[in-house]
Amino acid sequence: MVNRILDVRGVRKNYGAFEVLKGIDLDVEEGETFAIIGPNGAGKTTLFKVMTGEVGCNGGQVLFDGADVTRQPSFRRVRRGMGRTFQVARVFNEFSVFDNVLVAVEAQFAAAGVPSGPRHTVRPGSAAVDRTHELLDKLDLSARAGTPAQSLSHGDRKRLELAIALAGRPRILMLDEPTAGMSPSDRTAAADLIRRIRASERMTVVMTEHDMGVIFGLAHRIMVMNGGTRIACGTPDEIRRDPVVRSVYLGREAQDA
Amino acid sequence: MTRAARLAVPTAAVLLLVSLPLWANSGVVFLAGVTMTSAVFALSWNLLFGYTGLASFGSAGFFSIGAYVSAVLLREGYGSLFLLVVVLAGLVGAAVSWLVGCVALRRSKGIHLAILTLALAELLRITLSHTRWLGSEDGLPNIPRPTLPFGFVSVDLAAGNNYYWFLCAACGVLTAALWWIAHGRFGRVLRSIRQDPERAAFIGIDVHACRLGAFTLSGGFGAAVGALYAPWSQIVTPDLGSMMHSTQPILFTLIGGATSFWGPMIGAAAFAVIDFGTRTLVGMSEIVTGSILLAIVLFAPHGLAGAWRRLAGARVRPNPNGNTAAGGAIGRPAMREGAW
Numbered sequence: 001m002v003n004r005i006l007d008v009r010g011v012r013k014n015y016g017a018f019e020v021l022k023g024i025d026l027d028v029e030e031g032e033t034f035a036i037i038g039p040n041g042a043g044k045t046t047l048f049k050v051m052t053g054e055v056g057c058n059g060g061q062v063l064f065d066g067a068d069v070t071r072q073p074s075f076r077r078v079r080r081g082m083g084r085t086f087q088v089a090r091v092f093n094e095f096s097v098f099d100n101v102l103v104a105v106e107a108q109f110a111a112a113g114v115p116s117g118p119r120h121t122v123r124p125g126s127a128a129v130d131r132t133h134e135l136l137d138k139l140d141l142s143a144r145a146g147t148p149a150q151s152l153s154h155g156d157r158k159r160l161e162l163a164i165a166l167a168g169r170p171r172i173l174m175l176d177e178p179t180a181g182m183s184p185s186d187r188t189a190a191a192d193l194i195r196r197i198r199a200s201e202r203m204t205v206v207m208t209e210h211d212m213g214v215i216f217g218l219a220h221r222i223m224v225m226n227g228g229t230r231i232a233c234g235t236p237d238e239i240r241r242d243p244v245v246r247s248v249y250l251g252r253e254a255q256d257a
Numbered sequence: 258m259t260r261a262a263r264l265a266v267p268t269a270a271v272l273l274l275v276s277l278p279l280w281a282n283s284g285v286v287f288l289a290g291v292t293m294t295s296a297v298f299a300l301s302w303n304l305l306f307g308y309t310g311l312a313s314f315g316s317a318g319f320f321s322i323g324a325y326v327s328a329v330l331l332r333e334g335y336g337s338l339f340l341l342v343v344v345l346a347g348l349v350g351a352a353v354s355w356l357v358g359c360v361a362l363r364r365s366k367g368i369h370l371a372i373l374t375l376a377l378a379e380l381l382r383i384t385l386s387h388t389r390w391l392g393s394e395d396g397l398p399n400i401p402r403p404t405l406p407f408g409f410v411s412v413d414l415a416a417g418n419n420y421y422w423f424l425c426a427a428c429g430v431l432t433a434a435l436w437w438i439a440h441g442r443f444g445r446v447l448r449s450i451r452q453d454p455e456r457a458a459f460i461g462i463d464v465h466a467c468r469l470g471a472f473t474l475s476g477g478f479g480a481a482v483g484a485l486y487a488p489w490s491q492i493v494t495p496d497l498g499s500m501m502h503s504t505q506p507i508l509f510t511l512i513g514g515a516t517s518f519w520g521p522m523i524g525a526a527a528f529a530v531i532d533f534g535t536r537t538l539v540g541m542s543e544i545v546t547g548s549i550l551l552a553i554v555l556f557a558p559h560g561l562a563g564a565w566r567r568l569a570g571a572r573v574r575p576n577p578n579g580n581t582a583a584g585g586a587i588g589r590p591a592m593r594e595g596a597w
Binding site for chain 1: 437440441442444445446448449452453455456458459460461462463464
């Protein structure tokens with residue numbers, strides 16, 4: 001039996017009188033890549049925030065690996081194994097690339113109760129340093145280890161943020177528009193990177209994305225949102241064929257295609 | 258900069274301070290002692306501001322808690338336990354700080370925290386000035402300097418300049434402890450929170466608990482240094498917890514530079530020198546002092562430490578990793594590769 005790692009039940013969220021999410025249900029199975037798409041204002045990002053704990057919800061439940069995390073703050077969800085990136089990559093600008101990853105590795109060690117090296121010295125423990133180098137290698141950032149994060153290029157920032165998220169040893173990786181603002185060639189590289197990480201870490205991925213090429217190339221299942229509701233959910237082929245989706249989201253061009 | 262050059266300035270500063278009673282008059286020695294306590298006090302405040310990104314305007318409240326604890330116990334004759342008294346004062350300060358932090362940090366940051374801490378410190382000051390057994394407005398005078406027993410020998414800190422040297426050592430210990438906190442794992446966590454609390458939460462850091470921890474530590478260190486101050490000045494008054502005293506570490510930090518660990522200490526020293534140098538300019542000293550401070554804030558936005566780093570950085574070749582040895586957010590980047 002496949003483990004249902006993320007289970008969202010009837011989540012509602014309103015900002016004042018405006019209802020952004022009108023009862024969303026979704027479930028994600030361990031190991032799959034699940035994409036959420038929809039036109040601007042569909043509520044994708046809000047749903048993302050509710051799932052990661054960045055904002056609370058006004059109704060419904062979020063279950064992570066069988067446990068109700070609806071009322072848990074984000075740092076507890078992260079410790080349970082939820083990693084995330086932001087639409088606009090957020091890293092610690094004043095830190096070097098190395099320190100960015102190190103602080104995340106140390107946070108994971110502390111949360112997991114792994115001793116982080118001798119207490120009397122201010123130097124980071126060798127296990128944390130090794131793990132940091134390992135992550136930098138994995139994301140091709142080793143050459144930039146000493147660079148202050150604020151002077152990184154856009155693509156490097158995105159990769160650094162991914163390294164920070166991976167440092168938490170997540171079981172599920174939540175990516176909010178991982179290729180936003182990238183050039184077409186960078187998008188392909190980013191998609192390859194996600195594919196590679198997914199394979200090497202056997203990780204569940206939940207992502208929102210605008211780029212259809214990226215989505216249809218990566219996702220096992222896709223959920224389509226419009227106006228705060230779920231209008232369809234299925235495999236990429238099912239979504240392509242779905243007449244409702246075609247009319248509200250993919251538009252006329254897709255129908256003609 | 259070579260290692261030798263980097264060590265030269267602090268070594269000279271320490272030698273200057275320690276040898277001061279041998280060649281300077283007692284007035285200068287007294288000012289130097291006060292400056293040392295102010296400097297450590299400013300460091301404790303900057304653990305909150307420069308590292309955690311929280312601005313407290315009531316830090317003098319903790320200083321005065323420590324000073325009063327020390328004053329009362331020394332007047333009651335617990336001088337032989339003075340080291341314990343300092344520790345106890347620190348613990349009392351930390352406990353009060355923890356309580357304040359539990360309430361204040363839950364919802365209020367930024368300007369709200371500034372006003373709330375200011376109000377609580379004022380409340381403490383007014384309460385002290387109406388508490389008769391603590392001397393009301395006049396405070397507690399005639400605080401005896403203690404005698405410390407070390408096994409068979411005992412050191413009378415009241416004699417000669419002994420308390421001054423004790424103060425040097427004690428401030429050194431507190432500074433070392435703060436340095437250790439700021440440069441270790443917890444310091445890195447605090448700096449990540451200052452840069453982006455939400456991102457920090459999403460790497461699994463309990464932002465609230467860490468802020469509370471920093472607030473508690475800051476209050477504890479502030480109180481401990483207050484406890485050292487009491488027998489030096491030999492009088493404590495409610496004004497120790499006044500708003501003017503709370504703004505002192507802020508001023509020192511802005512002069513010296515909040516982004517450097519040593520900034521507040523450099524600021525305190527610079528202020529003391531400026532203040533001392535202008536003492537004879539009757540009626541003019543405030544104008545001269547003010548102008549110098551204004552010039553520093555305008556022309557060195559990262560304080561004296563930032564200006565020094567820029568000067569030093571211009572003479573340093575970038576290392577192979579591409580960062581300059583003098584760059585980095587807080588002081589020199591403590592975690593440069595190759596440092597281990």
